[in-house]
Amino acid sequence: MDFELNTVEAGTVTSVHGFVAGAVSAGIKKQDVLDLAILHSITPCTAAGVFTSNAIKSAPVLINQQHLRDKKAQAIVVNSGYANACTADKGKNDAGQMAKSVAKKLDISPQDVLVASTGVIGIPLPMDKIQKGIEKIVLSGKGGHDLAKAMMTTDTFAKEIAVHIRIDQRGFTIGGVAKGAGMIHPNMATMLCFLATDAVVDAKFLQSALKKAVDKSFNMITIDGDTSPSDTVAILANGMAGNPTICEQNGELFQRAIDKVCIYLAKSIAKDGEGATKLIEVTVEGAISEQEARLAARTIASSPLVKTAIHGNDPNWGRIVSALGRSGANIKEDKLDAYIDYICVMEQGNPVPFDKEIAITVLKKQEVLLRVNLNLGHGKANAWGCDLSTEYVNINSAYTT
């Protein structure tokens, strides 16, 4: 089989056939910025979703779980500013009302609308502003960029991508937008991500492919160890590419494409962590299982002591090994190799002398690679995080005041 997987230039969700989007400044946030958006497919879609593991779930998450029972959806509405979490019955009514208003505007069933809200917890949504905003939104095939902006809270840049897969003479596209920044941690990061594809995909496979992609991407990033009640990754597949139905048996290329989109968006979220000045990529090899490799990689990437050391370009590698040690993964200290980028700092459990100045230079890069080999098995995983700066503290010490 002849195929190509290419990134679409300036790609986003509306790079995908049949998807339109739009956003407005509805006045939900104090600043005059985009804060309300709709993504819409002109034809009905197969849909799938993965949601927060937090026991406290936002009203939109609860509604989406209901709306996805039939594995179909055709629109997503999202606001930033307030999360509609910890808002009791009023919150559930408000989320339901958002779905109804969008359904009326688009002439579809409320059951086919997914809802997402991000921002401050515990404060009811300004529903009058949201209702008026929904009416005002104009949808177009170029609206994906505005959608990506309207989702942002403390994000400093919009996160979007599209990839096109050409298979023989045909092909399909997957596009995605995401927001992250604070409260980001595995299972899942506090984050929203909406994916769109024109591929024809079996509903059951769509759900499993999405879950696999999320496990390799959004569940492997960490900003601060907190998990939000609002985490949502959803995908709509409208089938306009007209390809033979993709399912478990022939799904390898689709999986590869959705993985690529999700890993790109996840890394963008990590890079844009609140106050972050660089991306940290942690690779763990030689674990006794992939699960233990993931655990170890995430623990290292989320250690505040590792994150502050990287922020200060300090090759204090003992913190890497120490975080690894408390991860819960099986470790034999006398088998352990550790590297800062290409510099070996520990070999078979012995500290290896290295040139500190060179290590500092390596740590000053925009992307810092930490690697450990447990030399016990074949489990391997990557995790991504960011450094911890004083700016993180400044952002988060006065978020509502």
Added chain:
Amino acid sequence: MDFELNTVEAGTVTSVHGFVAGAVSAGIKKQDVLDLAILHSITPCTAAGVFTSNAIKSAPVLINQQHLRDKKAQAIVVNSGYANACTADKGKNDAGQMAKSVAKKLDISPQDVLVASTGVIGIPLPMDKIQKGIEKIVLSGKGGHDLAKAMMTTDTFAKEIAVHIRIDQRGFTIGGVAKGAGMIHPNMATMLCFLATDAVVDAKFLQSALKKAVDKSFNMITIDGDTSPSDTVAILANGMAGNPTICEQNGELFQRAIDKVCIYLAKSIAKDGEGATKLIEVTVEGAISEQEARLAARTIASSPLVKTAIHGNDPNWGRIVSALGRSGANIKEDKLDAYIDYICVMEQGNPVPFDKEIAITVLKKQEVLLRVNLNLGHGKANAWGCDLSTEYVNINSAYTT
């Protein structure tokens, strides 16, 4: 039974009969400060210890576990500056050599010496300085304060206490010193704590009483979620009080006293977290078990988003509920009550309007109390932490450079 439990004025480990201590500036640290100390009982002691759960254990921890197999010890040597962790075979030899040198100085068996090192990981100890330092140390009944100082790394104040229990006309004393500051997290905090008592205590009971006290105190504090390879809590009981042997059956008062000492020292560590400006006390009530209450309390106390909000006096209570939600404890959102000090912010899952200015005033106190009631059972626990400030980042981004 008539009894009193009183705090000894300016009490420390050497407030206990038969214990002497001393410290020197051995030149292990760059600055001219106390960095090496010995605690010694003039008679042999029953001893017990609780050590780090990190899979990477420092050389001193490994040696102490061997030395405590006979449940006896008579001295503790401690240095700050370097942790002697991730130092492979040389590290184990060095820790053994420290025990031997102290044993020779005090004319006891090396097997009866416990060893502790705290500071940077992965760099061998300067053994020549340590050997000379051990020779120079002068022990006295007033040396406990110097011992407490010599253990400090980024601690800003020494942590020490002694309590005296008078039972009828007799009594005993328990004294303790501790260090903490960075890398502090449950199971266990990165910390050292040495306790001394003149009570006659059954060895098996001593170990179980110590473990219980640690679970209620040091395992309930958190600074940054990292756990060090060096965590050690050890107790020496020299029996000079001549009381009837304390064991499981009659140990209630002893347990109460050791709890008090450990909780005091643990709170002091939390209060003195790196960059901390205030102590956070989290109380969780109504959990279905004590274990779940502990999990919930620790998760809230360790949430970076909670810690930064408290730092900024921001009553962003959604972060408390959100951290609770991801703790793993069983929760029913519609049963949940939450309080910032005496201010109710959530009742039966509904947000309760409150005066933000009053909440900010309450948050400006030196000790901030957060309280949640899950209203599901009788499990209750306290956890202690500190706020997260820009100073934490500054301290930790240039620790070795």
